[in-house]
Amino acid sequence: MKKIKLAVVPGDGIGVEVVPHALKVLDTIAEMHGGLSFEYEHFDYGCDYYLKHGDMMAEDGMDRLGQSDSVFLGAVGDASKVPDHISLWGLLLKIRREFELEINVRPAKVFKGIQSPLRNPKGFDLIVVRENSEGEYSSVGGRMYQGDNEIAIQNNVFSKRATKQAMEHAFRLAQSRRRHVTSATKSNGIFHSMPFWDEVFKETAAEYEGINTVSQHIDALAATFVTHPERYDVIVASNLFGDVLTDIGAGIMGSIGIAPSANLNLNGKHPSMFEPVHGSAPDIVGKSIANPIGQIWTAKLLLDHHGEEEMGRLLLDTMEQVTADGFLTPDVGGDKQTDEVVDALIRQLKA
Amino acid sequence: MKKIKLAVVPGDGIGVEVVPHALKVLDTIAEMHGGLSFEYEHFDYGCDYYLKHGDMMAEDGMDRLGQSDSVFLGAVGDASKVPDHISLWGLLLKIRREFELEINVRPAKVFKGIQSPLRNPKGFDLIVVRENSEGEYSSVGGRMYQGDNEIAIQNNVFSKRATKQAMEHAFRLAQSRRRHVTSATKSNGIFHSMPFWDEVFKETAAEYEGINTVSQHIDALAATFVTHPERYDVIVASNLFGDVLTDIGAGIMGSIGIAPSANLNLNGKHPSMFEPVHGSAPDIVGKSIANPIGQIWTAKLLLDHHGEEEMGRLLLDTMEQVTADGFLTPDVGGDKQTDEVVDALIRQLKA
Ligand SMILES: CC(C)[C@H](C(=O)O)[C@@H](O)C(=O)O
Ligand SMILES: CC(C)[C@H](C(=O)O)[C@@H](O)C(=O)O
Numbered sequence: 001m002k003k004i005k006l007a008v009v010p011g012d013g014i015g016v017e018v019v020p021h022a023l024k025v026l027d028t029i030a031e032m033h034g035g036l037s038f039e040y041e042h043f044d045y046g047c048d049y050y051l052k053h054g055d056m057m058a059e060d061g062m063d064r065l066g067q068s069d070s071v072f073l074g075a076v077g078d079a080s081k082v083p084d085h086i087s088l089w090g091l092l093l094k095i096r097r098e099f100e101l102e103i104n105v106r107p108a109k110v111f112k113g114i115q116s117p118l119r120n121p122k123g124f125d126l127i128v129v130r131e132n133s134e135g136e137y138s139s140v141g142g143r144m145y146q147g148d149n150e151i152a153i154q155n156n157v158f159s160k161r162a163t164k165q166a167m168e169h170a171f172r173l174a175q176s177r178r179r180h181v182t183s184a185t186k187s188n189g190i191f192h193s194m195p196f197w198d199e200v201f202k203e204t205a206a207e208y209e210g211i212n213t214v215s216q217h218i219d220a221l222a223a224t225f226v227t228h229p230e231r232y233d234v235i236v237a238s239n240l241f242g243d244v245l246t247d248i249g250a251g252i253m254g255s256i257g258i259a260p261s262a263n264l265n266l267n268g269k270h271p272s273m274f275e276p277v278h279g280s281a282p283d284i285v286g287k288s289i290a291n292p293i294g295q296i297w298t299a300k301l302l303l304d305h306h307g308e309e310e311m312g313r314l315l316l317d318t319m320e321q322v323t324a325d326g327f328l329t330p331d332v333g334g335d336k337q338t339d340e341v342v343d344a345l346i347r348q349l350k351a
Numbered sequence: 352m353k354k355i356k357l358a359v360v361p362g363d364g365i366g367v368e369v370v371p372h373a374l375k376v377l378d379t380i381a382e383m384h385g386g387l388s389f390e391y392e393h394f395d396y397g398c399d400y401y402l403k404h405g406d407m408m409a410e411d412g413m414d415r416l417g418q419s420d421s422v423f424l425g426a427v428g429d430a431s432k433v434p435d436h437i438s439l440w441g442l443l444l445k446i447r448r449e450f451e452l453e454i455n456v457r458p459a460k461v462f463k464g465i466q467s468p469l470r471n472p473k474g475f476d477l478i479v480v481r482e483n484s485e486g487e488y489s490s491v492g493g494r495m496y497q498g499d500n501e502i503a504i505q506n507n508v509f510s511k512r513a514t515k516q517a518m519e520h521a522f523r524l525a526q527s528r529r530r531h532v533t534s535a536t537k538s539n540g541i542f543h544s545m546p547f548w549d550e551v552f553k554e555t556a557a558e559y560e561g562i563n564t565v566s567q568h569i570d571a572l573a574a575t576f577v578t579h580p581e582r583y584d585v586i587v588a589s590n591l592f593g594d595v596l597t598d599i600g601a602g603i604m605g606s607i608g609i610a611p612s613a614n615l616n617l618n619g620k621h622p623s624m625f626e627p628v629h630g631s632a633p634d635i636v637g638k639s640i641a642n643p644i645g646q647i648w649t650a651k652l653l654l655d656h657h658g659e660e661e662m663g664r665l666l667l668d669t670m671e672q673v674t675a676d677g678f679l680t681p682d683v684g685g686d687k688q689t690d691e692v693v694d695a696l697i698r699q700l701k702a
């Protein structure tokens with residue numbers, strides 16, 4: 001019996017609503033599989049935890065999460081309770097950094113049964129590989145002077161190591177896909193980091209044969225995601241550019257509520273972490289209308305990561321059957337509640 | 352007779368193709384007006400100039416451009432001749448900086464006759480006010496170490512003065528529109544500059560009564576441009592965020608080839624500069640298919656700036672008539688050439 005130990009962090013807002021549903025789905029998958037089981041340890045880290053304890057997680061929180069095979073996370077942040085940059089740097093970004101989750105993989109594709117806002121989405125199917133550890137997300141910098149003269153300085157830090165690693169991951173993915181990698185750049189406007197980014201991309205491209213490559217400025221790339229998303233296969237992007245592109249990717253799928261992501265540790269020293277792209281969505285909390293697909297598709301990426309690609313494929317196919325059958329939450333134009341979608345999915349899986 | 356002295360810089364690629372057409376349109380407008388004339392001084396600054404002279408503009412270039420009432424620019428950059436960061440920082444970004452063009456105003460709306468890639472664009476009509484002088488576009492920073500250990504550091508610099516000025520401009524614009532301002536932020540992930548940005552936005556908002564405000568993270572904002580662009584009126588954004596949002600704005604209009612922009616000098620010491628959002632598009636140079644609408648809509652913004660709002664409105668309305676009549680270049684699904692669109696426009700203006 002293969003046992004996968006998951007550290008479960010529902011976090012804030014709708015994270016708390018959708019995570020238990022995704023665990024039910026994982027249990028169903030395990031049951032069907034026969035030789036697979038999940039063991040969950042639950043952690044109540046998040047903004048409420050902060051209000052009680054003055055910190056987003058326990059002092060030994062990272063150690064305890066670190067004992068799992070993977071972390072399964074809902075959403076972090078609720079600005080009505082804790083300023084975002086405190087809650088995020090104290091939990092989500094802390095996990096990404098300290099577990100060295102240097103790669104964030106985020107697929108986007110036309111999802112059966114979910115209407116794209118695009119008139120003609122042309123069956124797009126792409127993956128963004130986001131550098132997940134440095135770049136524009138940095139705590140280096142600060143503020144100076146007071147009042148009218150104040151300035152804020154934000155240092156973006158790009159290392160050859162992490163940049164190259166993200167690019168290599170993109171090239172490896174492209175090898176088993178349509179053999180095309182796009183680099184998201186802005187070397188015409190951003191003076192130091194992006195020409196550097198371009199050089200590393202060129203160097204990496206030279207090491208992979210038979211892969212088509214193109215560099216595109218982030219502004220044009222973002223626009224082309226809307227006008228011609230079918231042009232892309234794998235896109236490699238810096239931390240911020242990847243953040244923006246993946247939300248647009250979710251947008252053209254039809255809802256941020258369905259997009260999944262995998263934060264990968266590549267050195268084997270820490271667990272990887274799986275979380276949907278959407279946030280905690282305080283505005284819809286308690287209404288039972290959160291879309292569970294983002295969290296469940298994320299569970300599919302977790303299955304893939306642990307070598308259960310066959311179960312992963314079955315889960316994704318079944319999700320698409322269920323949405324095609326009209327089990328849709330309001331964000332994607334339906335009137336179903338979260339649990340109705342999940343119940344239909346579990347029924348369909350068992351059928 | 353009111354005379355407007357324009358420094359004309361067609362620049363590179365299709366800039367050279369569309370600028371003369373836009374000048375013909377301006378002349379037609381002047382003729383119809385009766386009391387208005389344009390005087391042009393032409394400058395051949397750009398990548399070819401660089402190949403000949405080793406610089407993107409003459410040594411006294413800025414002085415000479417500075418003697419005009421406004422600069423009318425086509426597009427800058429051709430990476431096959433000069434690396435982008437050299438050509439842009441040597442001409443386009445140089446003009447923006449040295450003429451203190453600290454505000455970049457970029458409207459986007461459903462354009463009659465041009466099909467949006469969105470299934471339901473819901474008549475969106477928005478303006479992005481982009482901080483145009485600092486932020487992520489900075490030459491502060493550098494690179495260190497060699498080979499595998501190399502790092503690149505890019506310093507984003509945000510001043511209270513320029514940040515506040517952009518926000519104030521957005522609020523003033525909103526007062527004569529739908530009284531709604533959205534601030535593009537990323538204070539959950541970008542540690543120093545964006546919480547600062549949020550504070551300045553809050554402070555500015557408190558100074559303008561009766562304007563609805565919202566702060567939205569750039570990732571969600573970019574996605575919502577695709578799913579619900581009708582929600583926006585005026586958006587204020589940093590240099591990079593504004594850059595990305597305005598290309599998406601162009602994308603949802605149907606083509607980057609139609610979007611205009613005004614780079615405004617607010618202290619009266621230098622001319623303002625007007626340029627379309629699109630670039631030099633080397634791939635379509637010489638084919639006579641460049642969309643002239645971006646450059647001509649930009650001329651409309653120039654007319655507005657010089658107090659000729661009535662002529663500006665007439666020009667925009669006539670452009671929309673012409674596109675609605677099917678005079679469309681290939682980028683917007685037509686088969687017309689650049690000059691056919693412009694000829695139809697001039698005919699229609701005179702009618
Ligand atoms: C060419 C480039 C430097 C420029 C920018 O990023 O500002 C362009 O994209 C724009 O939007 O005007
Ligand atoms: C919540 C925020 C810090 C985070 C990010 O920007 O990385 C989120 O937007 C994401 O994409 O995972």
